[in-house]
Amino acid sequence: xxxxEQNSEALNIQEGKTATLTCNYTxxxxxxxxxxxxDPGRGPVFLLLIRENEKxxxxxxxxxxxxxxxxxxxxxxxxxQPADSATYLxxxxxxxxxxLIWGLGTSLAVNx
Amino acid sequence: xxxVTQTPKHLVMGMTNKKSLKCEQHxxxxxxxxxxxxxxxxxxxxxxxxxxxxxINESVPSRFSPECPNSSLLNLHLHxxxxxxxxxxxxxxxxxxxxxxxFFGEGSRLTVL
Numbered sequence: 754x755x756x757x758e759q760n761s762e763a764l765n766i767q768e769g770k771t772a773t774l775t776c777n778y779t780x781x782x783x784x785x786x787x788x789x790x791x792d793p794g795r796g797p798v799f800l801l802l803i804r805e806n807e808k809x810x811x812x813x814x815x816x817x818x819x820x821x822x823x824x825x826x827x828x829x830x831x832x833x834q835p836a837d838s839a840t841y842l843x844x845x846x847x848x849x850x851x852x853l854i855w856g857l858g859t860s861l862a863v864n865x
Numbered sequence: 866x867x868x869v870t871q872t873p874k875h876l877v878m879g880m881t882n883k884k885s886l887k888c889e890q891h892x893x894x895x896x897x898x899x900x901x902x903x904x905x906x907x908x909x910x911x912x913x914x915x916x917x918x919x920x921i922n923e924s925v926p927s928r929f930s931p932e933c934p935n936s937s938l939l940n941l942h943l944h945x946x947x948x949x950x951x952x953x954x955x956x957x958x959x960x961x962x963x964x965x966x967x968f969f970g971e972g973s974r975l976t977v978l
Contacts, residue, residue: 785964796869796955796969797908842907846964852921853967855907 756780759843763860772830774859776843779824781854783845786819786826791840791858800841801828833863868892871956871970879978880946886973888939888956897939898967899931900955908955914939915961946977 757778766772776786785804789797803810803819803826810817816829830837840860844853869890878884888897896915900908913921914933922931928950930942939956953974957967 787966789967794953794972794974796957796972797967799966799968802966844907852910857905857907 757843757845757854757856759841759856760859763862765862765864766833768833768835768863768865770833772833772837772861772863774828774841774843774861776826776828776856777824778845781824781845781847783821783847785846786817787844787846787853788815788817788826788828789842789844791842793840797842830861835863835865838862869956869958869968869970871954871973873973874971875974875976877976877978878943878946880948882946883942883944885943886941886954886956886975888941888970889937890939890956890958890968891937892958892960892968893936894958894968895936895961896959897933898955898957898959899929899939899941900957900969902953902955902972912941943975946975948977951975951977 759776760774785802787802788800790800791797801810801812801817803817814831818827840858842858843856872887898913899911901911902908910923911925912931917933928945932940953972955972956970959965959967
């Protein structure tokens, strides 16, 4: 069956460290993958998009990788700050209408 | 600040009420979406409008009725809802087509008593 999995547990890291979040999928052939940030009670905010023919994308302190062989995307936040604390969602664009398929999200807490 | 505005931010309604959620965007985006999100769950797609025409209905119960009066506005009409319909309702837009980032509003928190 088709499945998307993100870090099952909440992630707690110390300020200044690099946070690494994972998104694994099975039985999809995504054309692209997106990462969003969501704060409690608010709508998701787009962070990065990576296409199937791209290995890595960067934006300021954010980096995302996409390995279609491993069927995995890694999302890194370097020099993490308490303000980075939020839930991070990965979403795959797959299928004929490229409907987004969402992971459950990973809760990240950055401790000062 | 988001460029997608949703009203009201909070709504409490009884099961016999009729209410509407509204969404407005002035980004010139031609694809607009309604999502439903329960606590600790990802957004769940309900409807997609493309160029003001309904293009996707994810088998949503008829007590939810979407409407797209023009390219900037999206409504969700609610009638005879159930308590399990209580959730955060999110509007989103996308430039066009089926790829690219989604821009979400802040959501309307709906409680059905």
